[in-house]
Amino acid sequence: MSDADNPTDDASDEFEPIQVFPEAEEMDLRPGADNCYKCSTCDTNCPVAEVDDEFPGPKFQGPEQWRLKRQDDHDIDESVMKCSNCMRCDSACPSSVPLSQMHNTARGEYVENHMSKFSREYVRNRILANYRRLAPLAATFPRTANFVMGLSITRWLGEKTLGITSEREFPAFATETFRDWWRKRGGAKVQNEDQKIAYFHGCYSNYNTPEVAKALVRVYEHFGYEVLVPPQSCSGTPMFANGMLEDARRAAETNVRELAAALEDGADVIASCSSCSMSIRQEYPELFDFEDTEDVAANTWDALEYLRVHEDLEGELEGASVEGFDDFAYHAPCHARNQGLDGQTVELLDVIDGVDAHDVGDSCSGISGTYGWKAENYETSMKIGEEMFDHMDTADAETGLTECPTCSMQMEHGTGYEIRHPLEVLEAALFSDRPETA
Amino acid sequence: MAIEDDVLVIGGGLAGATAALAAAERDVRVRLVTYKQSTLRHASGLIDVLGYAPTDDGPLTNPYDALESLPDSHPYRLVGEAAIRKALAFFDELAGAAYAGSHTDANALVPTAAGTIKPTARYPTATAPGLASDRRDVLLVGFETLPGFDAPLAAAHLEAAGVPFDVRGATCSFPGIRRDDAKVTRYAHLLDVDEAIAVDAGEIGVRAALIEAVEGHLEGEARVGFPALLGDEHADEVRTDLADGLGVDVFEVPMGPPSLPGIRLEDLLYDALEDAGVRVTSGVPVVEYETAGASEDRIDHVVVDRNGAQVPHRATQYVLATGGLVGKGVQSERQRVYEPIFDCHVSHADDRYEWFVDGVFDEQPYARFGLSADGELRPLDADGKPEFRNLRAAGSVLGGYDYAAEKSGSGVSLATGYVAGTHAGEAVDEVIR
Numbered sequence: 001m002s003d004a005d006n007p008t009d010d011a012s013d014e015f016e017p018i019q020v021f022p023e024a025e026e027m028d029l030r031p032g033a034d035n036c037y038k039c040s041t042c043d044t045n046c047p048v049a050e051v052d053d054e055f056p057g058p059k060f061q062g063p064e065q066w067r068l069k070r071q072d073d074h075d076i077d078e079s080v081m082k083c084s085n086c087m088r089c090d091s092a093c094p095s096s097v098p099l100s101q102m103h104n105t106a107r108g109e110y111v112e113n114h115m116s117k118f119s120r121e122y123v124r125n126r127i128l129a130n131y132r133r134l135a136p137l138a139a140t141f142p143r144t145a146n147f148v149m150g151l152s153i154t155r156w157l158g159e160k161t162l163g164i165t166s167e168r169e170f171p172a173f174a175t176e177t178f179r180d181w182w183r184k185r186g187g188a189k190v191q192n193e194d195q196k197i198a199y200f201h202g203c204y205s206n207y208n209t210p211e212v213a214k215a216l217v218r219v220y221e222h223f224g225y226e227v228l229v230p231p232q233s234c235s236g237t238p239m240f241a242n243g244m245l246e247d248a249r250r251a252a253e254t255n256v257r258e259l260a261a262a263l264e265d266g267a268d269v270i271a272s273c274s275s276c277s278m279s280i281r282q283e284y285p286e287l288f289d290f291e292d293t294e295d296v297a298a299n300t301w302d303a304l305e306y307l308r309v310h311e312d313l314e315g316e317l318e319g320a321s322v323e324g325f326d327d328f329a330y331h332a333p334c335h336a337r338n339q340g341l342d343g344q345t346v347e348l349l350d351v352i353d354g355v356d357a358h359d360v361g362d363s364c365s366g367i368s369g370t371y372g373w374k375a376e377n378y379e380t381s382m383k384i385g386e387e388m389f390d391h392m393d394t395a396d397a398e399t400g401l402t403e404c405p406t407c408s409m410q411m412e413h414g415t416g417y418e419i420r421h422p423l424e425v426l427e428a429a430l431f432s433d434r435p436e437t438a
Numbered sequence: 439m440a441i442e443d444d445v446l447v448i449g450g451g452l453a454g455a456t457a458a459l460a461a462a463e464r465d466v467r468v469r470l471v472t473y474k475q476s477t478l479r480h481a482s483g484l485i486d487v488l489g490y491a492p493t494d495d496g497p498l499t500n501p502y503d504a505l506e507s508l509p510d511s512h513p514y515r516l517v518g519e520a521a522i523r524k525a526l527a528f529f530d531e532l533a534g535a536a537y538a539g540s541h542t543d544a545n546a547l548v549p550t551a552a553g554t555i556k557p558t559a560r561y562p563t564a565t566a567p568g569l570a571s572d573r574r575d576v577l578l579v580g581f582e583t584l585p586g587f588d589a590p591l592a593a594a595h596l597e598a599a600g601v602p603f604d605v606r607g608a609t610c611s612f613p614g615i616r617r618d619d620a621k622v623t624r625y626a627h628l629l630d631v632d633e634a635i636a637v638d639a640g641e642i643g644v645r646a647a648l649i650e651a652v653e654g655h656l657e658g659e660a661r662v663g664f665p666a667l668l669g670d671e672h673a674d675e676v677r678t679d680l681a682d683g684l685g686v687d688v689f690e691v692p693m694g695p696p697s698l699p700g701i702r703l704e705d706l707l708y709d710a711l712e713d714a715g716v717r718v719t720s721g722v723p724v725v726e727y728e729t730a731g732a733s734e735d736r737i738d739h740v741v742v743d744r745n746g747a748q749v750p751h752r753a754t755q756y757v758l759a760t761g762g763l764v765g766k767g768v769q770s771e772r773q774r775v776y777e778p779i780f781d782c783h784v785s786h787a788d789d790r791y792e793w794f795v796d797g798v799f800d801e802q803p804y805a806r807f808g809l810s811a812d813g814e815l816r817p818l819d820a821d822g823k824p825e826f827r828n829l830r831a832a833g834s835v836l837g838g839y840d841y842a843a844e845k846s847g848s849g850v851s852l853a854t855g856y857v858a859g860t861h862a863g864e865a866v867d868e869v870i871r
């Protein structure tokens with residue numbers, strides 16, 4: 001493995017007891033709690049409160065808990081660990097109460113102060129949150145890893161020893177990572193001083209679905225962009241969701257530094273995973289204040305969104321058709337919805353002949369990253385997903401489509417459908433008359 | 439490149455959704471951009487046209503008879519009676535079997551969770567068997583874990599209001615729910631999926647368990663009213679099952695916020711938007727606008743803010759439906775009330791102390807704050823001229839009425855949404871030709 005692959009994998013990154021997270025500790029969110037006028041809109045949007053009796057809902061989790069903390073030194077309630085960090089409450093609140101910021105800091109505080117660092121739960125959460133650290137190893141021996149991970153004994157052990165549900169199959173690792181492919185390819189094929197993007201591929205499209213990352217490169221090069229692939233760490237999404245704020249902070253620091261350097265170089269930042277872009281755009285500025293954090297957030301875009309705004313994407317696709325794809329059952333991930341991106345994929349596929357995307361409704365898929373992997377959440381996760389599975393079943397399509405890696409795992413798990421990424425369809429449409437470049 | 443459409447509607451509440459649907463009646467491309475969730479989720483799901491008039495004390499029997507008594511600047515006077523009727527017909531078509539009340543001009547009288555009687559023009563089918571004009575006796579059922587609906591108290595209030603039937607209230611526990619702050623969506627979900635719950639004799643579905651819990655309270659009443667949480671996606675099925683099991687008519691009593699009938703209405707509208715091909719972008723606000731070159735009176739494009747990134751959206755016609763002080767379409771600072779996107783003129787007293795009058799129950803001037811408009815609903819500047827040629831406004835961003843006092847909220851949103859959307863759609867055609 002080269003350094004470029006794993007820029008932050010040095011010895012200091014071993015699993016050590018978590019440090020106090022200074023910025024979140026100092027953060028006083030209580031004034032935000034005063035904006036709450038108790039309308040309960042957030043509660044009616046929470047997929048967990050709808051199916052899980054134990055969960056008190058976002059209004060309690062956010063403003064009420066912060067109010068209690070002001071009155072006396074109340075401890076964070078353990079139910080915060082049941083929040084899946086889907087962030088639906090955050091975008092629902094008409095009064096702009098910073099709910100997800102409250103949940104993230106409460107979770108961090110709970111894990112820091114109330115969860116034993118030797119408990120099975122902590123170790124398991126740490127492993128799930130730091131999936132990226134295991135991935136390089138597996139990627140070095142992908143076939144062995146896929147074989148071992150697929151064994152029922154491994155899954156059984158996972159459940160017994162770690163509390164990782166044995167109901168799910170681990171996603172397969174690609175035999176060649178995106179970064180390996182990129183290096184072998186010799187990097188960018190298009191040089192352009194005036195049009196550059198820095199690609200934030202995230203972990204999943206590097207290790208598991210490099211075809212998505214390759215599609216992004218081809219699509220952007222087609223429009224004449226020079227693609228940079230800066231060194232990068234995990235976006236932090238699974239770390240926020242598990243209250244591992246110190247891990248997230250370290251990852252974010254690397255990313256902000258590298259991406260800021262790319263901005264300096266004249267590039268805009270592009271992500272293909274909706275949770276990665278959400279994290280950089282919203283959670284970084286809410287939780288950290290490294291130099292350039294705001295700048296990086298404001299200049300990070302979703303891959304399709306950027307092309308829609310900066311190129312005549314629809315004009316380019318006019319008359320384009322694709323073969324080899326059936327119609328899609330499209331699920332908009334919560335984190336895309338929160339960024340106002342929920343409609344764009346269906347709109348785009350509308351323009352392309354030969355393939356349609358049927359929106360399967362606005363429910364949450366229920367997996368929310370690492371949430372649905374935990375044995376104790378598996379049932380809740382599947383109950384939340386039921387509405388989406390139903391709608392996928394009745395949609396006129398047998399292939400799924402979504403931007404989020406974990407939503408795609410859930411879609412596949414609940415329906416058996418094969419799941420694709422919109423960039424793959426866009427690539428096929430743009431290159432329909434040309435043989436695929438390897 | 440801006441994202442291009444023919445009509446751009448800003449705000450996705452009842453007014454914005456209606457405007458988008460009305461515009462989409464023509465062969466034009468319509469987009470709706472909306473930020474946070476609208477007041478539909480708080481509202482009762484009832485469509486009030488006009489419950490009380492400024493000149494009358496009691497509830498109105500027929501809202502149309504009182505239109506003449508409204509001030510000239512009232513949105514209803516701007517659009518006129520014919521347009522209000524067309525807008526309601528448009529809604530009836532849209533709602534289909536989900537709403538009732540279109541058979542008459544007269545207001546229906548709907549019992550509420552507080553035990554008051556509300557005059558309204560259209561009501562969900564789920565509420566229909568509960569009308570106060572019906573003479574059959576009623577049992578109201580509340581749940582121990584649901585403080586928002588005290589059935590015995592509501593029954594007492596209704597009796598005191600002199601309803602023409604006997605009404606009793608009973609409280610039971612809701613099968614499968616223990617926590618006292620369970621969300622209405624939790625109740626609805628349990629009924630929707632008819633989740634199996636453990637009882638002494640094994641497991642039964644929640645619907646059957648609820649029937650069992652209520653049966654014993656019935657004393658020959660012909661209809662039973664539940665708080666409005668009987669299912670969401672499968673609400674009709676839930677109600678039918680309960681009615682069959684109990685052998686009586688079952689209806690829903692509208693509740694305070696958050697409200698399932700409001701959520702269902704929202705779903706109905708957003709499904710209709712999808713069917714009509716309206717493109718919806720939600721979760722992001724419109725923050726500012728640019729005019730086209732030299733012509734100051736024409737909006738060229740607006741800017742949507744996405745966590746700091748600016749995404750331009752261009753259309754030929756725009757509709758502003760961002761809500762009032764609650765929806766944040768109109769905002770207030772110490773010294774002024776303003777409309778934040780286009781800075782349209784909002785008339786109000788210069789002296790802050792004149793915004794309020796002393797009595798809590800008196801008519802509050804601030805409730806009428808909002809934009810004034812012409813007959814096409816183009817917002818007017820301080821001199822009474824349209825602010826922009828291609829901007830119209832709808833819903834509670836408009837001033838000149840007090841929806842809470844008049845009970846006219848949804849009616850004004852529907853009527854003005856319909857008129858603004860229709861004009862916007864037609865104006866696109868003019869430009870194209």
Ligand SMILES: Cc1cc2nc3c(=O)[nH]c(=O)nc-3n(C[C@H](O)[C@H](O)[C@H](O)COP(=O)(O)OP(=O)(O)OC[C@H]3O[C@@H](n4cnc5c(N)ncnc54)[C@H](O)[C@@H]3O)c2cc1C
Nearest residue numbers: 449451452453473474476477486724761765833834847848
């Ligand atoms: C608690 C409550 C109870 C009610 N009960 C009833 C009732 O029983 N019967 C009745 O008839 N009426 C009732 N109403 C009134 C009625 O619901 C509303 O007046 C009416 O629906 C207003 O709708 P609207 O579409 O104008 O605005 P809103 O519903 O306020 O919607 C405005 C939308 O615009 C969005 N928005 C705001 N700024 C921007 C921006 N910059 N960019 C993009 N989007 C933006 C907001 O996020 C919101 O989604 C009630 C209202 C409330 C608050």
Ligand code: SF4
Nearest residue numbers: 036037039040042093
């Ligand atoms: S939606 Fe916002 S204002 Fe309403 S209860 Fe939740 S946090 Fe409070």
Ligand code: SF4
Nearest residue numbers: 046083084086087089
């Ligand atoms: S983030 Fe999602 S799961 Fe957590 S409280 Fe908010 S809506 Fe519920």
